[in-house]
Amino acid sequence: MSLTLYFHPFSSYCQKVLIALYERGVPFEKVSVDLGDADERAALARLWPVGKFPVLRDEARGATVPESSLIVSYLDRVHPGPAPMVPGDADAALRVHILDRFFDSYVMTPMQKAVADNFRPPEARDAFGVEEAKGHLAKAYGIIEGELGDGRTWA
Incomplete structure (x- = not known):
């Protein structure tokens, strides 16, 4: 299989x-990474020295793509879907x-801290x-309501 995603199922x-x-x-293979395991952490760091997931490895193209937004952009260009x-x-x-960027920086990062x-x-x-993260989340949710609460169906 050409694509392998190094990930953790609880990571947003x-x-x-x-x-x-x-x-x-x-088609892709999933490799769940346990950051609590030193060997798995070291293997992830060999792919992406920052040592964070997700990381997508595309063997067919010899490409290693870190970071969720970069991976999504890569997939749009290299493995386009129906839309x-x-x-x-x-x-x-x-x-x-x-x-x-808003969701990653102002929702997911403080949420991950609290979790x-x-x-x-x-x-x-x-x-x-955690209290600081809750404050950031409350502010972010207010902004989201203003931006997305326009009556459209989002899912």
């Missing part, structure tokens, strides 16, 4: 890539990119960081 960033792959019907994930129209594409804190031992939890 990986979910974005999975949607793009499934929408295209492109592009990013529209061809410049204004529509800009809106998609703005929303993509990850629950996996820490009680003495290592970050109550201040």
Whole structure:
């Protein structure tokens, strides 16, 4: 199989890539990475030195593509589906990119912080960081309601 996705099923960033792959019907292999395992962390770092997922490996093209938004763009160009994930129209594409960055930076990052804190031992939890993340999420949700709450059906 040409495409291999290195991911974790609980990662929202990986979910974005999975949607793009499934929408295209492109065959791919999934490799779930346990960052708690030193060998798996090292294997991921050999693919992408930052050591974060998702990472897509395309053996047929000799390409390693990190980061969810980059992977989606790569798939649009190299493995196009019935409809592009990013529209061809410049204004529509800009809106998609703005929303993509907004969700990654202002929704998913603080959400991941709050979720990850629950996996820490009680003495290592970050109550201040979680409260800060909740504040960022509340602000982001208000912005989203203003941007997306226009009566359109989104799914």
